Amino acid sequence: MTAIVSSARPRAPIGVLVMNVGSPEAPEPGPVRTYLREFLSDPRVIDIHPLARGLLLELVILPTRPRASAEAYRKVWTSEGSPLLVNSRRFASELGRLLGPEYRVALGMRYGQPSISAALDAFAAEGIDRVLLFPLYPQYASSSTGTALEAAMAHAGKAETVASLTAVPAFYDDPAFVGAFAERCRAAFETPPDLVLFSFHGLPERHMRKGDTSGAHCLASATCCDRLETVNRNCYRAQCYATARGIAHGLGLDAARYEVSFQSRLGRTPWIKPYTDEVVPGLPARGVKHLAVACPAFVADCLETLEEVGMRLRHDFLRAGGETFTFVPSLNAEPSWIAAAAALVRRFAPVES
Numbered sequence: 244m245t246a247i248v249s250s251a252r253p254r255a256p257i258g259v260l261v262m263n264v265g266s267p268e269a270p271e272p273g274p275v276r277t278y279l280r281e282f283l284s285d286p287r288v289i290d291i292h293p294l295a296r297g298l299l300l301e302l303v304i305l306p307t308r309p310r311a312s313a314e315a316y317r318k319v320w321t322s323e324g325s326p327l328l329v330n331s332r333r334f335a336s337e338l339g340r341l342l343g344p345e346y347r348v349a350l351g352m353r354y355g356q357p358s359i360s361a362a363l364d365a366f367a368a369e370g371i372d373r374v375l376l377f378p379l380y381p382q383y384a385s386s387s388t389g390t391a392l393e394a395a396m397a398h399a400g401k402a403e404t405v406a407s408l409t410a411v412p413a414f415y416d417d418p419a420f421v422g423a424f425a426e427r428c429r430a431a432f433e434t435p436p437d438l439v440l441f442s443f444h445g446l447p448e449r450h451m452r453k454g455d456t457s458g459a460h461c462l463a464s465a466t467c468c469d470r471l472e473t474v475n476r477n478c479y480r481a482q483c484y485a486t487a488r489g490i491a492h493g494l495g496l497d498a499a500r501y502e503v504s505f506q507s508r509l510g511r512t513p514w515i516k517p518y519t520d521e522v523v524p525g526l527p528a529r530g531v532k533h534l535a536v537a538c539p540a541f542v543a544d545c546l547e548t549l550e551e552v553g554m555r556l557r558h559d560f561l562r563a564g565g566e567t568f569t570f571v572p573s574l575n576a577e578p579s580w581i582a583a584a585a586a587l588v589r590r591f592a593p594v595e596s
Contacts, residue, residue, distance in 0.1 A: 256347040257592050258366040258374040258406070261335050262359060262391040263543060265352035266325035270316035276309040281354045287390040290450070312546075319549040327545035328352070331379065333576040334543060334584075341585045345594045347371060353391045360398045367402060374399070375592035376410040377584070379542050381420060382482035383413035384446055385454070411591050415482040416471075416489055419583030424486075424539050425493030426579055431571040436535035438526065439496060441487040442552060443540040445505035445514040451480055462515075480505075480515050486539050506538075507547050523556050527564035534560055537571035542580065544573040 267278035283289055283304060289296045316325070323329045331350055339348035349366065351359035366374055376395050378388045392410055399406050414420050428439065448462060455461035460474045468481040475481040484503055491501045506519035526534060536556065538548045553570040560568045574580035 254595070255370045255372065256345055257594065258363075258371040259338070259342070259346050259348045259377055259588055259592070260351050260359065260362050260366070260374055260395060261331070261338065261348060261377045261379055262351050262353060262395065263327060263331045263379045264387065265354035265356075266327045266545070267313075267316065267355065270313050270320045272309040272313045275313045275316065276305055278355055279309060279312070280305060285354075285386070285390055287393070288386045290386075290447075290453075315550045316546060318554060319546060325545075326549055327543055330543035330545070330573070330575045334379075334581070337576045337578075337581045338584050338588070341581055342588060346588065346592075351395070353394055359391070359395050363395065363398050363406070367404075367406065371406070372404065373407045373592070374409075375588060376408060377588065378411070380540070381413065381415045381486060381542065382443070382479050382540060383415075383477060384479040385450060386446065387444075388413065409591055411587050413482060414587060415486045417583065417587065418489075419586055420580070421486065421489035422493055423574055423577060423579040423583050424537065425490045427574060427577060428490065428494055428535070428537050428571050431537075431569055432535060433569070434533065434567075436567075436569060437500075437531045437533045438535070439491070439494070439501040440519070440522065440526075440534060440536045441483075441490065441501060441503050442506045442519045442536055442538050442556075443483040443486075443503065444538075444547065445508045445518070446479055447510075448513045448515055451478060451515060454478060483540065490537070490539060506551060519552075519556065520559070524559045524563040526560065532564075532566040533569075534565055534567070535569040535571060538573060542574045544575055548573055 265278065267274040280300065283300055284296070289299065319326050321329055335348050335350040339346065342348065347366065347369065349362040350357055351362035353359060363374070376392060378391045380387045396408060399408055451461045454477060457474050460467055461478065467475065468478065468484045471481055471485050487501065487503045502522070504517045504519040504522045505515050508514040508518065536552055538552060541548050557568040557570065
């Protein structure tokens, strides 16, 4: 009898590399300086001439900012480390558990540790040659999603055998993601707020204009982001507004009950408006006494959500005459978000039958 030999290739798990921005190794000026130097040296983050970027870093930012940032980090640091790292690790662990043995989930930070390159090397050592890149940024920006994808692809391309790479695109309007954030908001509201403010991470206006292939749409009017069209479907600001509309719809909020603003700006050049730190102190004078703030550009709580919004903005609002301030925690490792993320993974990297 002739033996039948199967020609099927042995099947390795699919690698899923979830990527986030990163954190310093400790809430002290030295580690913060190291982190900021790597982060702000990225030409996709500070997109100016290399010489000007170097001078700005070494003469303006690094001599002063690490100490102030370290003090802010100390306010939110946990016994397990940076909140961003802790929350991202839990997310990766829970996602891997839900996906099962057909997938292998790893965490890679664009700056700092654990690194994107180390995660890809670990996949290669295990014989994984099919990898899904999953940037944990709902809205696309060159300085977040773009740089993470670039770093992963550049490292993967150095290998003798280059893995097959695909990526989860911006998921700002994914119904399961939007629904999970609406659920998170609803759970945080002890009483209905007068206003829900959706605060997204800001970007320089020039970043928006560089992505405008028409050369005439971006920031040309006050309503340029009111709806998504072909001309602005890849615009970060327009995607933020789309996310806010989706969450507001899920919460049953009409247009008068929510607003959008942008936080965390750096430097003197114009950033996308309105600015969160200018909007919030003015709300009590407009009759907003009970405010809720959610940050749907972040899927893991971090310095920008916990300290900037949960502490500083709370103080500013209450000092200006507000009565209650509700900080909506991010999705972190909430089961609804884990399920939404798993669905995205299976959609963009299905297991071969």
